[in-house]
Amino acid sequence: MKASIVTIGDEILIGQINDTNSVWISRQLTALGVHIFEMTSISDSKDHIVATLDRLMGKVDVVLMTGGLGPTKDDLTKEVLNEYFEGKLVMNQEVLGTIETFFSKRGRTMIESNRRQALVPDTCVPLTNNHGTAPGMWFTREGTHVISMPGVPYEMKPMLLEQVIPAMAEQLGLPELAHKTVMTHGVPESYLAEMIREWENGLPECMKLAYLPRPGIVRLRLTVMGKSTEEAGRLLDEKIGALHQVIPEHIFGYDDMPLEQAIGVLMKEKEMTLSTAESCTGGNIARLITSIPGSSDYFRGSVIAYSNDMKVRALSVDPVLIEDHGAVSREVVEAMASGVLGMTDTDVSMATSGIAGPGGGTEDKPVGLVWIAVACGNKIISREFRFGGHRALVIEQASIMAMGLLRKLLAGIDDGGLK
């Protein structure tokens, strides 16, 4: 099956917003074996939308469009599609009901432009928008399906996953293809490739491996092509089992499970409680931990101690330690990790202290230097890291490394390889 992704909106062409929708959609569809023929961003202009449709009709099976469905007058997609597919706009009572519910839930009053969003071409199947006011639309002509969705990512994503993909599978059928992603932490891509080379070379012809690196994490995506679901599942289980033998300590999960979720699973398993004491990460670790639904079962709280005074006052760090070793030191970060355990009455904790930049670095303690400690009862482990990159990247890497260190401590893994 061939699909094209079309993004509509001047704000993308002028570079004001980054089009994250296209890459996200292509990932979802590629994973299902759909071949993405092209991704195109075009302007909110009738001529350009029509020319693009003319070009793609008959050439691909599915055109997925996002954007241009807002209530303001610069949004033209609905009118253009209505004309292109020779329909007329009619008030759709079901869509209107969804919009009314959307507003009443939020205690807001509907205005005329909101009501007009329930006007839908009678030549399409409307798609429900559970997170906004603009409905999606599904048109079909001569074997090509044109599906229009809102451009706002949190409106578009559930629409694609919950409505569009199931309907594509049912009406068009999706190719046979199976895959699984292995999540690893603590080894850079090139080292990991060396470690698993023999295993990789032994993969059969029908299996494909992709390395997908992110700061601190490498995802290994394994795809099986052209096998029955059962046979593909058996192959994936076998090869991933063998991979586990090679790098047991570096695998923390599967299928894009984030590290913060792996931590949550471990905490629930061990019935433990968690806290953080953050300086340079500024709350980012707590934010990641609490991004997981149900984290209130094990996460009690944090102290973000951005000033020395807060480290002393809220985390009971001995001011002499700060004076003697500086705030960014093994001694202080360990005192922070044990201090927050007492303060929050929790079983385990993570603590960070470092120089995120761009200012504040010295020759001895440059920007990117971060001390991380994890504590579990009386046991404390601390490590020094020197991260490259700008402020946001230092914070991101420090957060990932803190969680990785905690995972290894909890799982009883020697962290000799953690760098």
Next chain:
Amino acid sequence: MKASIVTIGDEILIGQINDTNSVWISRQLTALGVHIFEMTSISDSKDHIVATLDRLMGKVDVVLMTGGLGPTKDDLTKEVLNEYFEGKLVMNQEVLGTIETFFSKRGRTMIESNRRQALVPDTCVPLTNNHGTAPGMWFTREGTHVISMPGVPYEMKPMLLEQVIPAMAEQLGLPELAHKTVMTHGVPESYLAEMIREWENGLPECMKLAYLPRPGIVRLRLTVMGKSTEEAGRLLDEKIGALHQVIPEHIFGYDDMPLEQAIGVLMKEKEMTLSTAESCTGGNIARLITSIPGSSDYFRGSVIAYSNDMKVRALSVDPVLIEDHGAVSREVVEAMASGVLGMTDTDVSMATSGIAGPGGGTEDKPVGLVWIAVACGNKIISREFRFGGHRALVIEQASIMAMGLLRKLLAGIDDGGLK
């Protein structure tokens, strides 16, 4: 001047890498007044490259291509362009010299595939690659310029800035254009459009307005076309000044300044210190505040009180308040805001308590209900919100609203319109 950006590479179409080149190029060119007609990602395939060129030749003035120039056999761009522009590949001594220098500087040995990169079509002007081995190419036919650059961002960016743009300015001339973005907070897009309709209708023909919404924020982008820099600047100042009269309380900054930076500017101006007490936002507000370089000048720290015990213990919230009103209530969030002021010895604070979901909601207190308080000395303001959407969106909206509320308190603005 009209330009199209074409990205070549299968890795983009399957969503393996995000195409950051296109948005970066479009930003550079838009700022110079070039109209970006389209951005397209296509596969490493001769047919697709040729079809795309056929479509764009004569329609735009410039086609900027990136990618497909590597030394491996899946990179076809050079061969395809050579054939398309009816040239032959010849060894370019100047390019060869650059490649040799590249390798000798790094103490690496050149192999045959590296040497072959100096083969350049004799129908193009080669562009020097100072950061890699693949040269760029500039072809011209019947008024359309086709410029091919490497896909690696740190090779492409200097090539565009140092060679392509200066040559475009010299050979083609660049149009005059100016723009400014007004950042607003606290009014949804459709309401804002009503509020500023009269002002919008009074804009002259040469000015264009775009609404760019995000959760809690609407950016208004104002562009002036075809005027001198001086005249455009005058028009922008005049119209933005007039807009300020219409919605003074909703404008918090210009040109994509995030709310956390606007807060930072205010804190520095007033020489005040800041803290947060977060329950449902789980550290996200602290993370946003500390994402701004220099935030340690005013941000002292936070208490993330995810459990009731932490609210009592660390923030001195009276346990009777929690028992009588529940943790998600005006009484408790106000006690959190004033508790953290004392705990951190700061001038102002933000506090949140809510139900981020997906679990934990009741009929009385559904998922999405969030209480937010901001405190400044003895003054406390608190508001109830009912946010839609999933967990991440509730957290994001609550964070934005807390900062918006603080901004209005600090700026002395009545927040009657804040919803």
